[in-house]
Each structure stands twice: as C-alpha cells, then as structure tokens.
Amino acid sequence: MEQLTIRQIAQLANVSRSTVSRVINNHPSVRPEVRQRVLEVIREQEYVPQAAARSLASRRTNVVTLLIPRSSAVIFTDPFFPLIIQGITETCSERDYSVMLSMVTGLQERDFYQRVLRSRMTDGLLMLSSDIDDPVLPLLINDQMPLVLIGEHPYMQPMYTVDVANRAGAVLAVNHLLQLGHRRIGAITGLLQMKTAIDRRDGYKQSLLQAGVAIEHQLMIEGEFTQEGGYAAMRQLLSLEHRPSAVFVASDTMALGALRAIYEAGLHAPHDISLIGFDDVPGAAYTTPALTTIHQPIQKLGSTAATMLLDHLEGRPPLQQHIRLSPSLVLRQSCGPRVS
Amino acid sequence: MEQLTIRQIAQLANVSRSTVSRVINNHPSVRPEVRQRVLEVIREQEYVPQAAARSLASRRTNVVTLLIPRSSAVIFTDPFFPLIIQGITETCSERDYSVMLSMVTGLQERDFYQRVLRSRMTDGLLMLSSDIDDPVLPLLINDQMPLVLIGEHPYMQPMYTVDVANRAGAVLAVNHLLQLGHRRIGAITGLLQMKTAIDRRDGYKQSLLQAGVAIEHQLMIEGEFTQEGGYAAMRQLLSLEHRPSAVFVASDTMALGALRAIYEAGLHAPHDISLIGFDDVPGAAYTTPALTTIHQPIQKLGSTAATMLLDHLEGRPPLQQHIRLSPSLVLRQSCGPRVS
DNA sequence: TAGTGAGATGAGATCGCTCCCAAGCACAGA
DNA sequence: TCTGTGCTTGGGAGCGATCTCATCTCACTA
Numbered sequence: 131m132e133q134l135t136i137r138q139i140a141q142l143a144n145v146s147r148s149t150v151s152r153v154i155n156n157h158p159s160v161r162p163e164v165r166q167r168v169l170e171v172i173r174e175q176e177y178v179p180q181a182a183a184r185s186l187a188s189r190r191t192n193v194v195t196l197l198i199p200r201s202s203a204v205i206f207t208d209p210f211f212p213l214i215i216q217g218i219t220e221t222c223s224e225r226d227y228s229v230m231l232s233m234v235t236g237l238q239e240r241d242f243y244q245r246v247l248r249s250r251m252t253d254g255l256l257m258l259s260s261d262i263d264d265p266v267l268p269l270l271i272n273d274q275m276p277l278v279l280i281g282e283h284p285y286m287q288p289m290y291t292v293d294v295a296n297r298a299g300a301v302l303a304v305n306h307l308l309q310l311g312h313r314r315i316g317a318i319t320g321l322l323q324m325k326t327a328i329d330r331r332d333g334y335k336q337s338l339l340q341a342g343v344a345i346e347h348q349l350m351i352e353g354e355f356t357q358e359g360g361y362a363a364m365r366q367l368l369s370l371e372h373r374p375s376a377v378f379v380a381s382d383t384m385a386l387g388a389l390r391a392i393y394e395a396g397l398h399a400p401h402d403i404s405l406i407g408f409d410d411v412p413g414a415a416y417t418t419p420a421l422t423t424i425h426q427p428i429q430k431l432g433s434t435a436a437t438m439l440l441d442h443l444e445g446r447p448p449l450q451q452h453i454r455l456s457p458s459l460v461l462r463q464s465c466g467p468r469v470s
Numbered sequence: 471m472e473q474l475t476i477r478q479i480a481q482l483a484n485v486s487r488s489t490v491s492r493v494i495n496n497h498p499s500v501r502p503e504v505r506q507r508v509l510e511v512i513r514e515q516e517y518v519p520q521a522a523a524r525s526l527a528s529r530r531t532n533v534v535t536l537l538i539p540r541s542s543a544v545i546f547t548d549p550f551f552p553l554i555i556q557g558i559t560e561t562c563s564e565r566d567y568s569v570m571l572s573m574v575t576g577l578q579e580r581d582f583y584q585r586v587l588r589s590r591m592t593d594g595l596l597m598l599s600s601d602i603d604d605p606v607l608p609l610l611i612n613d614q615m616p617l618v619l620i621g622e623h624p625y626m627q628p629m630y631t632v633d634v635a636n637r638a639g640a641v642l643a644v645n646h647l648l649q650l651g652h653r654r655i656g657a658i659t660g661l662l663q664m665k666t667a668i669d670r671r672d673g674y675k676q677s678l679l680q681a682g683v684a685i686e687h688q689l690m691i692e693g694e695f696t697q698e699g700g701y702a703a704m705r706q707l708l709s710l711e712h713r714p715s716a717v718f719v720a721s722d723t724m725a726l727g728a729l730r731a732i733y734e735a736g737l738h739a740p741h742d743i744s745l746i747g748f749d750d751v752p753g754a755a756y757t758t759p760a761l762t763t764i765h766q767p768i769q770k771l772g773s774t775a776a777t778m779l780l781d782h783l784e785g786r787p788p789l790q791q792h793i794r795l796s797p798s799l800v801l802r803q804s805c806g807p808r809v810s
Numbered sequence: 811t812a813g814t815g816a817g818a819t820g821a822g823a824t825c826g827c828t829c830c831c832a833a834g835c836a837c838a839g840a
Numbered sequence: 841t842c843t844g845t846g847c848t849t850g851g852g853a854g855c856g857a858t859c860t861c862a863t864c865t866c867a868c869t870a
Contacts, residue, residue: 133588135826146850151828159848178588182525183826186855191522196571212551219573223582228591229571231536233559242563248473248518251568357756386756393758416697416726418733418758475856486820491858499818523856526825 134175143171154179185250194222194439195230195252199260208355208383209411210428214280217432218256225440227253234266243269254439259283259293261323276442278435282325282452290442292435292453294426296326299457300333300378303406303424306459307376308341311468312404316349316374318363318384327355330380330408349374353384360384364391375468376404382411385421389464400466410460419463426457474515483511494519530593534562534779535570535586537597539604548695548723549751550768554620557772558596565780567593574606583609594779599623599633601663616782618775622665622792630782632775632793634766636666639797640673640718643746643764646799647716648681651808652744656689656714658703658724667695670720670748689714693724700724704731715808716744722751725761729804740806750800759803766797 136154140147145164152160153168160168171177185191196218198211215231222229230252234242243266246252255270259281270277271288278290307315317334320327335345351366353359360379367373368391379385385407392399399405399419407414407423414421434455438448476494480487485504492500493508500508511517525531536558538551555571562569570592574582583606586592595610599621610617611628618630647655657674660667671690678685691706693699700719707713708731719725725747732739739745739759747754747763754761774795778788 133590136828137826147827148829148850149848152849155828159846161848164848176588178585180526180826181589181591182522182531183855184828185522186520186526186857187826187828189828189855193570208552209549212548215571216573219571223573226585228586230533231555231559231569231571233556233563245518245566246568248516249521250473251521357753361756383753386753390756390758390760413697413723413726413753416701416730418730420730476858477856487857488820488859489818492819495858499816501818504818520856523825524858526827527856527858529825529858 133180134177136177136179139168139171139175139177142175143168189250190443191251191253192226193228193230193252194254194256194436194443195232195246197255197257197266198231198233199258199264199266208381209413210409213428214258214432217429217434218436221433221436222440227436227440242266247273247275253443254278256280256435256439257288259291259325262325263323276439278439278442280431280435282329284325284328290435290438290448290451292431292438292455294431294457295454296329296457297333297336299408299424299426300330300380301337302333302457302459303378303408304334304337305341306422307378307404307406307465308337308343310376310404310465312374312376313343313468314349314372314374314376315343316367316377317351318360318367318377318379318388319350319352320355320359320380320384322352324355327352327380334378355381355384357383357387357390360387361391362387364388365395368392368395368397374403376406376465379405379407382407382409382414382421382423385423385464386413386417389417389421399464401469404465404468406465408457414460415462417464422462422465423460424457425460427455430455473520474517476517476519479508479511479515479517482515483508525590529590530783531591532566533568533570533592534594534596534776534783535572535592537595537606538571538573539598539600539606548721549753550749553768554598554772557769557774558776561773561776562780567780582606587613587615593783594618596620596775596779597628599631599665602665603663616779618779618782620771620775622669624665624668630775630778630788630791632771632778632795634771634797635794636669636797637673637676639748639764639766640670640720641677642673642797642799643718643748644674644677645681646762647718647744647746647805648677648683650716650744650805652714652716653683653808654689654712654714654716655683656707656717657691658700658707658717658719658728659690659692660695660699660720660724662692664695667692667720674718695721695724697723697727697730700727701731702727704728705735708732708735708737714743716746716805719745719747722747722749722754722761722763725763725804726753726757729757729761739804741809744805744808746805748797754800755802757804762802762805763800764797765800767795770795 136147136150140150150168153165219229254276256278259279267286277288279288280292282291282293319331322328338345351363353363379388407421410423410425414423434453441448476487476490480490490508493505559569594616596618599619607626617628619628620632622631622633659671662668675685691703693703719728737743747761750763750765754763774793781788
C-alpha cells in the first residue's frame with residue numbers, strides 16, 4: 131500500500147497541486163470538467179490526503195475529543211456512556227470528524243491538558259460534566275477551547291452546554307407518585323457534588339412542596355450513582371421506623387440496587403413499596419418488576435452536543451448556546467397506588 | 471495561548487532545534503547539563519510539540535483506533551464495552567498514546583477504511599471481533615495494518631488476538647449445573663454468526679457429552695445478545711412440554727431478559743429453574759436473584775490488547791501472539807440443586 | 811605528538827499538504 | 841481595439857517537527 135501524494139495525483143490529472151487541493155476541499159473555483167477529471171483520478175487511485183500534512187498546513191485536525199473526567203470514570207459502566215458515545219460518533223462520522231476518547235483519571239489532569247490541547251491534536255472538546263469542583267473545566271474555559279459541556283454547571287459558564295431538564299424530570303417522577311396517592315415519598319439522590327444529582331433532588335423537593343407535602347430530610351438519602359449506592363441507600367430507608375411507601379431513585383442503575391434491597395428485605399415492589407427511576411437505560415424494562423422511570427434521550431444528548439461543537443468549529447455558531455432536552459415518563463410495573 | 475515552536479525553545483536554551491528534538495525524543499547523545507537546560511525551558515514555556523508536524527516528519531501518530539464493527543454496535547449498550555474501553559484507554563494513556571473511537575456502521579465500512587487507514591491517522595487498530603462474516607477484517611489483514619483482534623475468528627488469522635477462553639468458561643458453567651444434579655439443561659446461545667457464541671455453545675455441548683448427557687437440540691435456543699433476545703429465548707424454553715431444570719445463558723445481558731421471562735411465567739429462580747450467566751457484568755450482582763455467572767476479566771482484555779499493540783508498534787513484538795484469558799465461576803443465588 | 815574514534819552538535823532537506831498571490835484568459839463594455 | 845473584471849489556474853512559501861550527515865571536540869592510545 132504505497133501511498134500517492136497530492137503531487138502525483140496532480141500529475142495524473144494533468145493539473146497543479148493547487149487544483150487538486152481545491153477539489154478536495156470543495157473550493158468553488160474549479161471548472162466542472164476539471165473537477166470531474168480530478169475526482170476520477172482520486173477515486174481510481176484511492177487517494178486520501180494525509181491527515182498530518184493536512185493539519186499542519188491548515189491548522190485544523192478534524193478531530194474532536196470526548197473528555198470523561200475522573201469522577202465519571204468510576205461509574206463509566208453505566209449504560210449511559212455507550213449511548214452518549216454512540217450519539218457522538220454517529221454525528222461526527224457523518225460530518226467527517228473523528229472522535230478521540232480521553233478518560234482523565236487521577237492526577238493526570240494537567241498532563242492530559244498539556245498533551246492533548248497544546249499538541250493541537252483536537253479541534254474541540256465534548257466534556258461530560260461531573261463533579262462540580264472538577265479542576266479541568268476552569269482551565270478549559272479559561273483557554274477558550276471550543277467546548278460543549280454535556281450537563282450543566284452551577285456557576286461556571288462554558289460557551290455551550292447540552293443537558294436534560296433534570297429538575298423537570300424529577301418533578302415528573304414525583305408527581306406520578308403523588309398522583310398514585312403516595313405522600314410519604316423517599317428519595318435516593320446521587321452524590322450532591324454533581325449538578326445532575328442536585329437538580330434531580332431539587333425537582334423532588336419542588337414537586338413535594340407544590341403538593342403541600344412537607345419535606346423530611348431523613349427520607350432523602352445520598353448515595354453513589356451505582357448499584358451499590360442504591361442498595362445501601364434503600365436499606366437505610368427501609369430501616370426507618372416509618373418507612374416511605376414510594377421512593378424516587380435518581381438513576382436506574384441505583385434503582386437496580388434498590389430493588390435488590392427491597393427483595394432482600396422480603397418486600398415486593400410495587401406492592402409494598404413503589405419505585406421510580408431515572409434514565410431509562412436499556413435494562414430498565416427487564417428488571418423485576420420492570421422499572422417505571424424517566425426517559426432521557428441519551429443518544430440525542432450526544433448527537434446534539436456533537437452538532438453544536440461541529441457547527442461552531444465550522445464557523446456557523448449554533449443559535450442556542452444552551453440546550454435542554456425534555457425527559458418523559460415511562461410507565462412500567464414498579465409503581466402502584468398507595469395501599470395503607 | 472500562543473504556541474512556541476521548537477525553534478524558539480532552541481533559541482531560549484541556546485542550542486539548535488536538533489538538540490531540542492533529541493531531548494524530546496530521549497536520544498542518548500545529549501550532554502546531561504544541556505539536556506537539563508532544555509528540559510527547564512520546555513517546562514517553563516509549557517512547550518508541547520505539535521502532533522501534526524511530528525507525525526508528518528516521523529510517520530507515526532501515537533494514535534491507535536478502537537474499531538467497533540456494525541454488528542457489535544447494536545449491542546453497544548452492553549456493559550462489556552465501557553469496561554473494555556476503560557482497559558484500553560488506561561494502558562494507552564500511560565504509554566502516551568491516544569485512543570480514537572470508530573463505530574463502523576452500515577455501509578460506511580469502506581469509507582471508514584479509506585478515511586482512517588489511508589489518511590494515516592492511526593498507527594494501529596484494536597478491533598472488537600463480531601460477526602464472522604464481517605467484511606472489514608479481511609481488508610485489514612490484507613493490508614498488513616498492525617491489528618489486535620479482541621476475540622478470535624474461526625479461520626481468519628490476524629497477527630494478534632486476545633480472547634477469553636469462552637469454551638472453557640461454558641464448560642465451567644455447565645459443569646456447575648451438572649454438579650447440582652441437573653441433567654436436563656437448556657442453553658440460550660448468542661447468534662451463531664459470532665465466534666463467541668459458537669465457542670460458548672460448544673463448551674455447553676462438551677460439558678454435557680463428557681458427563682454422558684445426550685444433547686437435545688430443542689433445548690438449545692439461539693437469540694440475540696440482548697435482554698430481548700434472552701427474554702424471547704427463555705419463553706421458548708419455558709413453553710416446552712418438558713422444560714429444563716437449569717439453563718446456561720451465554721451472556722448476563724441475555725440472562726436479565728431470561729429472568730424476566732421466568733418471573734412472568736410465575737416461576738422463581740433458583741427454586742423452579744436454575745440460571746447461570748456469562749460475563750459477570752457489574753449489574754449481575756444486583757439482579758433478583760443475584761446471578762451466578764462466569765466472570766471474564768473484561769477490563770484486562772482491553773489492557774492486554776492495548777499492550778500487545780503498543781509493544782508491536784514500538785518494535786518489541788509480544789512473545790505470545792494469541793492470548794487467552796481465563797474465566798472463573800462466580801457463585802451467587804440463581805442456581806440451586808435440582809428438585810424433582 | 812599525532813592519529814583515531816566516539817560522542818555531541820548544528821544545518822539543511824524533507825514530510826505532504828494549504829493558502830496567498832500573481833498570472834492567464836475570456837468576455838463585456840466603452 | 842483596448843481596458844477592466846471575474847473566474848481559473850499554477851507556483852512558491854510556509855506549517856513545525858524529524859532525521860541524515862557533516863563537523864567539531866575531546867579523550868585516549870600508540
């Protein structure tokens with residue numbers, strides 16, 4: 131597989147390198163017949179311009195990087211990630227961009243920052259938001275790197291953000307429980323150092339307050355966004371003297387753990403206790419009982435983020451800088467009317 | 471963030487570009503004091519060589535690509551993927567490589583092939599094996615691209631492969647069921663166009679035959695590697711006149727679906743039917759009942775593959791070209807002795 | 811004391827593309 | 841017929857590194 135260069139393509143097509151370059155880059159000022167001829171040769175020779183040379187000269191790489199910060203890495207097994215990645219890669223590959231993956235763990239943060247950004251390997255970043263105090267985000271914002279944050283941040287202001295309306299989603303969930311007659315409703319929230327967790331908890335509180343139900347702090351348990359986290363939290367709730375008749379769990383993965391705790395306690399959802407999740411991961415339909423949950427368009431989250439970034443990179447700044455997608459309620463079997 | 475070039479670093483350190491380049495690339499022939507001085511300047515200026523220029527001159531990119539073929543993309547939500555990715559990115563980032571992600575879907579196969587390979591964006595490939603008839607693999611092998619296939623192939627011979635001993639794992643699983651006294655043991659296999667599925671099914675057969683149990687083809691159901699697939703397959707098994715007392719399910723994700731089918735039939739595992747899975751995904755401990763399964767070191771699969779590829783790229787060909795990792799049995803609650 | 815070779819250094823040529831600028835050309839209007 | 845304008849085209853100068861080769865410096869040996 132010896133590679134031809136643009137020079138040889140030019141010779142074969144009987145034009146100059148410049149013209150070939152113009153054809154490749156879709157410059158308008160090439161006579162149609164000439165363009166045709168050049169394209170012919172390119173196809174015949176299976177010529178593809180060499181990325182390195184191209185970036186060196188043009189100062190763009192056609193690469194975007196998906197940054198997964200340390201704190202997310204822990205829960206990287208969540209089905210959330212593959213779906214987001216799928217959304218991103220699909221959009222990028224359609225538009226001829228490549229996707230680089232960077233899991234920044236531990237103390238490599240600054241290193242990464244150096245290696246990837248200063249080496250100009252990438253035109254822009256998609257960052258999964260996570261810990262509020264993540265030290266990388268300020269650096270990136272400060273550096274004016276083109277950046278789309280997937281998830282919002284309470285006070286940092288990146289140029290672009292995409293998120294699901296987490297609070298609204300939680301309201302949807304808790305309202306559903308209220309409608310079923312529940313009044314004593316627990317919440318298993320994610321760690322409150324994540325904006326997502328905070329928003330969902332706020333939605334829970336908002337819904338209760340609007341319904342005139344007092345908030346009891348002992349009914350709100352904070353746990354990790356993992357099965358283990360949900361399991362431990364649910365055990366705590368179940369050990370209360372007066373346990374809730376329904377629980378809002380801030381992620382399906384946690385809900386899985388919660389279901390297990392319920393089962394181990396010899397109880398049954400939804401008969402003894404109603405459970406509603408958040409995310410609608412692929413497995414949610416296959417738990418026992420099938421999980422009623424809040425659907426978020428995860429893949430769309432990824433593709434929207436990618437679209438914004440690419441539009442920005444290509445000089446067509448997206449109209450909306452901050453997009454919030456709507457979640458929806460998915461009814462399955464884990465919630466039932468309050469039995470008292 | 472104006473970027474300095476190697477030239478300016480050279481000036482600041484009072485040496486030539488060549489010397490700076492030597493320092494960067496760890497060439498031995500630089501006087502220690504000079505090296506020190508140059509490193510000093512580099513650190514002060516936070517200089518990082520520009521990737522594009524570097525690759526253009528050196529003909530290497532320090533990028534490897536993870537190729538996820540179409541047929542896998544469907545089940546990309548499986549927790550299998552994040553774990554493999556984690557193993558890969560960890561190893562690569564330690565060794566100063568970046569990871570590119572390519573999900574090749576539909577008819578883009580040739581396109582991808584062109585874009586990524588001929589554009590020289592990547593030094594080598596990690597490919598998740600999948601459909602036996604995947605058309606990309608032959609192309610890659612033919613092109614002599616440095617390639618590690620994660621998973622084996624029945625007749626194509628890539629330079630390097632890493633896999634879990636799938637057959638042995640299945641034997642482990644079915645032997646366990648046999649030991650519990652089960653004789654009528656069903657199998658839910660993945661689609662048999664995948665080597666993984668074939669191997670696991672063969673292990674199932676091998677175990678039975680060695681125990682002197684006749685194989686009944688009606689007890690072997692082929693399904694997709696998804697919850698849906700497992701669900702449908704288990705329904706089929708349950709509808710048999712004389713249903714099995716235990717079932718070997720070729721993946722935990724499918725087992726999830728199978729559990730649901732059991733539940734819907736008003737039955738209970740392990741009391742009415744024993745179930746054993748394969749993979750030991752993070753959720754397996756949190757199903758109801760917790761899933762007995764075969765653990766595979768998924769993350770290690772990724773890191774081993776990456777290590778092999780990087781070693782090869784760096785001119786230290788790995789000793790073993792084909793590595794097979796050992797699975798192990800994880801006892802939980804979904805299997806019990808045969809009651810009859 | 812001269813010869814020799816190893817180690818350290820620098821200069822120039824490249825890598826393969828893009829982009830700017832100038833030149834060629836045709837056609838229209840004066 | 842000449843000039844101006846706009847569209848095509850080609851050539852040259854980078855982009856920022858690496859790498860080969862020649863040169864220079866020493867130290868060591870004969």
